[in-house]
Each structure stands twice: as structure tokens, then as C-alpha cells.
Amino acid sequence: MFDIDFNNSGAVVVSGRLDAAQAPKAQEFLDRVLDECIVDMSALEYISSAGLGVLLKTHKRLMVNASQLRLINVNSHINDIFRYSGFDKLFIIDTASS
């Protein structure tokens, strides 16, 4: 199960498992984001390379206009994936404990 939506503050909230089957849903949603955007990952349980690709593609598109994705409340497992992938050098990431 995966879900993605805006919260009342305008942040994107993702929850569940962002795998290859769900990546098109995430990409379709994030394609509508046109400006600086916070992605709250407190309820995201899992991400695979398909999900990483969605984040990377969106981040690169926003950076053209000097905007970006900022990832917050990232749990330790997903933060490990970000570190292995080098995403910690590409994104501003706030872990759940920081």
C-alpha cells in the first residue's frame, strides 16, 4: 500500500511502500509540483530504486529553477538506502531523529 498527498501545510506526505509498482503513481503526483517542496517521509516504510528514481527525476527538474525537494522525517532504514545511493549528497535530508 502506498499513498501520496499534500497535507494542510502544503508538504507532500508519502506513506507505505514506494516500490516499482507504485512509482508511476508517485511520479504522476510529483510531476504536478512546480516549486520548492518538502516531502514528509515519517510514514514511508520502504523505498526501492524505482522510488529513488522518482525523487531524483523530480529533484533534477526543480533544480533547473533553483528549487528542490527537501526530505524530512526519514527513518533510519530509508536513510541507509539514501546513503548507499549517494542521495545524502544530492538532497537536504532531515532524519526522524534529527
Next chain:
Amino acid sequence: MRKRYKRSFEEIQKIVADTEQFFAQDNIDESLRMKVDLSLEELFVNMVTYNTETICEILIEMKPIDNGIEVSLTDHDVNRFDPTASGQVDVDAPLADRTPGGLGLYLVLKMADSINYEYHGRTSKITFTNKVAEADV
């Protein structure tokens, strides 16, 4: 556990459910779940995406080993593709040079404690293991 899955990303949900059940039944350490789920998905997706010359279902087998789990994926009537010989990604490259492709197998090689590839009679079999670190046992 020994089950066959259709060549569709929609099967990932079933694989996750079957993995969860196997971990519970065989008392596999839950700390290995994320790594196993990730490697299983990446290898399965790779087979579905690139082994398009076959219509055979993909066989997934799991068995407990000392302090861990051994998982294999078998794909029939396919060309040779050794995932252990790929996975070179420059994770230090700047954003402009990064592309979404290639990360999956790179992550598998990072996550697995061991990985082995066999190819006989147009059948590919990839086996990987994940173990709890000795300090955590």
C-alpha cells in the same frame, strides 16, 4: 518457501506478503527484512524488465540458514545476464550527472552478504544471502 510469480510488477505485493509470512514461520530476524525485500524486488524487476524473450513465471525460493536467509530467483528460457558483473554506479557524481538507471543492482550488491549467479540451459538463477551481523547474534 518455493513459489512462482507472473512477470508483472503487480506481483511485488504478493512477494512482500509471502516474504513476511516466511520470516514469521521460520523465525528469520526481522532486521533483515528491508535488505531482503529490496534485493528481491530489484532482481525480480530486473528480470521482468529485461528478460522479455520469455513468458515463463519466475520462481522464488527462500530457506533459512545460520543467522539468516538464502533467497534465489530462477528465470527460464532467457539469455545470460549476470547481475554480479554489473552494478557500477558513481554515487559521488554531481546531480547533473546522476540518472535513475542502474541503482537497483548496485543496491543489491551493497545489501547482500553474498550473491551468486548460475546460467545453464537458458536458465538464470541468482542466489543471495543476508545474515545478522555476528555482533548482533
